């Protein structure tokens with residue numbers, strides 16, 4: 001199995017999950033180690049004889065052609081993934097999410113691959129009003145940020161390679177994930193670590209934007225089901241059945257860390273901020289028997305405990321390159 005972007009948040013959780021569940025699988029992790037990639041995320045498996053790390057770009061033709069030769073399954077997590085960064089500068093998003101995915105598809109086209117699974121997002125469907133029904137596999141694409149537009153382009157390419165070249169593809173469009181190893185620029189990682197550092201948490205706008213939160217291990221299990229039992233050419237929507245406003249998430253984190261609401265700082269809103277995402281996951285439930293296992297309370301508790309127990313991990317990140325970005329983004333706002 002070739003896992004791309006396996007040194008990031010979801011990819012590293014997935015590599016660990018696969019090595020544990022399928023001890024006879026050999027996993028190659030191809031990752032460019034951008035600011036978001038961190039080999040510390042996989043320290044506990046780096047000596048596993050069935051695991052190999054390759055540093056490189058999914059857009060590198062020669063490297064990818066070489067790597068796919070003996071591969072049965074590709075799972076493509078590699079991406080630029082942060083909406084705020086895509087607003088500041090979207091070039092890397094086009095390079096990795098569009099050109100990189102195209103390069104992987106080209107390399108996979110003629111190698112007799114069993115499955116090309118592309119990990120995508122619910123953000124390709126745009127956003128919802130408070131009364132709209134949740135997104136499902138038939139919802140028309142309507143991305144609104146450079147990030148979601150680049151992910152939408154990649155999804156279309158994946159479907160084109162299924163229809164045109166019979167490449168055995170599947171796509172999962174998942175809602176927001178949270179859990180261990182999430183980079184501390186996303187809502188959970190940033191807010192928990194800020195509070196552990198005694199800093200305030202920056203809530204954008206009125207904090208009433210809604211996301212459908214899924215614990216990361218449940219997402220890994222959904223991808224496992226899709227790559228092994230999902231039908232090629234199909235898309236599966238994956239969600240948490242857990243719609244929460246940002247302010248609800250913030251208050252839960254404050255409660256778990258025993259902090260007061262004076263730690264909330266309302267800041268200028270994100271431009272084009274999507275109001276609500278929600279996912280109808282009845283197809284994957286019906287066809288593959290998947291549904292989220294982890295309750296909101298359990299997932300939030302596990303997540304906060306993980307950041308408390310892994311202070312070295314996030315302190316290292318927050319003191320490095322990340323700072324330069326964060327200062328830049330704060331100044332812009």
Ligand code: NAD
Nearest residue numbers: 005007008009010032033034036037057058079081176177
């Ligand atoms: P992440 O930013 O934590 O990790 C991305 C990884 O990709 C990093 O390790 C990075 O080094 C690597 N990468 C970036 N450019 C690369 C390139 N050109 N070649 C090789 N590797 C490269 O992202 P994440 O949150 O783990 O998301 C993983 C995937 O899941 C993405 O495709 C994202 O769009 C999708 N997704 C994420 C969420 C979420 O809530 N985080 C929800 C739904 C879908």
Ligand code: TYD
Nearest residue numbers: 083176185186187190202203204209211246
């Ligand atoms: P994020 O984790 O960036 O995911 P996405 O934008 O892909 O959904 O943000 C989740 C929500 O939290 C989103 O509505 C923006 C909001 N948010 C804040 O209010 N403050 C912050 O500092 C961050 C990073 C996010």
